[in-house]
Amino acid sequence: MTKKLNVAVVGATGAVGSKMMEKLIERKFPIASIKFLASARSAGKQIEFNGENYTIEEAKPESFEGIDLALFSAGGAVSEVLAPEAAKRGAIVIDNTSHFRMDPEVPLVVPEVNRHALKTIPKGIIANPNCSTIQMVAALQPIREKFGLTKVVVSTYQAVSGSGVAAIEELREQSAQWDAGKNVEAKVLPVKSDKKHYPIARNVIPQIDKFTDNGFTYEEMKMINETKKIMEAPELKVAATCVRVPVVSGHSESVYIELEQEATVQQIFDALTDAPGIVLQDDIREQLYPMPIFAENEEPTYVGRIRQDLDNKKGFHLWIVSDNLLKGAALNSIQIAEAMLEDHLL
Template sequence: MTKQLNVAVVGATGAVGTKMMEKLIERKFPIKSIKFLASARSAGNPIEFNGSTYTIEEATPESFEGVDVALFSAGGAVSEALAPEAAKRGAVVIDNTSHFRMDPEVPLVVPEVNRHVLKDIPKGIIANPNCSTIQMVAALQPLREKFGLTKVVVSTYQAVSGSGIAAIDELKAQSANWDAGKNVEANVLPVKSDVKHYPIARNVIPQIDKFTENGFTYEEMKMINETKKIMEMPTLSVAATCVRVPVVSGHSESVYIELEQEVSVADVFEALRHAPGIVLEDDIATQTYPMPIFAENEDPTFVGRIRQDLDNKKGFHLWIVADNLLKGAALNSIQIAEAMLEDNLL
């Protein structure tokens, strides 16, 4: 009989938290009890889960007494304050924010890639990687395993849902105002910008998060550093350009890689065709390739448009698409907990 767990969800009313609840139900996660935690502002409000009504509780350190697994998706400040408190009380914390990702004592996990690191969680906290990083490393892992990997260059086409519900609402409002010939206001994107905001409807914005001193954005540096940590390849050559596009859900990525071996496109196809969590969609005769509109609400990572570079026989170009709220966030968090259960770590 599968062990039943006491679960806490922190930030259940957000875009990712909502998907976490859906996946807990859909995947029949073994729940003995569940509680929903949020700020004092949201405490007392009702929330529906699996046919029952619960009351949202204020998240305090004491909230985590008796909790086995705490799923956090309420922002870095909340995780910074409460994740250690939850772990102190015996909960395994799976944190969806960026706060702990580069902490050397916190595993950064995509189960298809580095599940083995779950055996050692000294702080009781596991970090869920950046949404764009997750889908990319999931697709690259089977190629790295078979052929070696020396270089990654990625350009992302990231949906507005990655910036939260406010960005989704603004895209919809801007689109409607464009169509009606009304004034288009921009107040959300780029998120965290302290300089200015731009419309996302009929536009692409080559900035996600603030700029660092080296000219890359924090989002780009997350992809670079997280990829090296997850794949345990500190010297891997990685570069990223992250772009926000007027799509509601589903991140897309154009990825150029260089392998250690000279292989064929057929070899790459074969490696991806049997990889866990990957769906190969690549048939130029029928114009079959991944697109975010078809990846929305789907669990796998989709890969297509695979081409060998014309000048480098070890170079390949790939197109990678996934639902950023699912594999990029909520689903991966739950898969981490499932992996721990399967490996008797919970």
């Protein structure tokens, strides 16, 4: 009989939090009790879960008394303060923010890649990786296992939902403004706190998050550093360019890889065909390839447009697409908890 858990969801009203709730229900996660926590501003509001109404409570350290599993998706500042408090009270925390990802004592986990990392959780906190990182490493791991991996160069085409509900609304409003011939107002992207903003409707913005001193953005550095940590490969060469595109949900990625061993396209196909969580969509005769409009609300990571590089027999090009709110966030968090239950770690 599956153990039932007392669960807390922090940030349930956000884009990722709402998807977490959906997946907890759809996947029949074993819940004994559940509570929904948020800021004082949202406390007292009603939220529906699995046909019942719940009152959102203000998130405080004492809110986690008796909680077995705490799912955090309310921003790094909230996680920084409350995740250790939840862990101190005996909860296993799965955090969707970037705050703990590079902490050497916090496992950064994609179950299809490094499930074994869940065996050691010194701080009681597990970090969910960046959405764009998750789908890429999930697709590359089956290839890496067979042929090795020495280099990754990725360019992303990331949906606005990765920047939250406000960015989704801005895309919709700007699209309507364009269609009506009105001036387009930009208030959210590329970074909410910056003084300068650009329209996302009918545009692509080659900036996600702020710039670092080395010219890469924080989003790009997340992909670089997180990929190395998840794959336990500090020597792996990784470069990233992250771009925001006018798509609501579903991140797309153009990925170039170099392998340790030579391989054929068919061998790459074979490696991906039965890989967990991966769906191969690659038939150029039928113009079959992954697209975000068809990946929305779907759990798998889709891979296609697989080509051998024309100048390097160890080089391959791939196109990877996944719903960033699902596998890129909410689903991966639930899968981490499911893996822990299966392995009797929770």
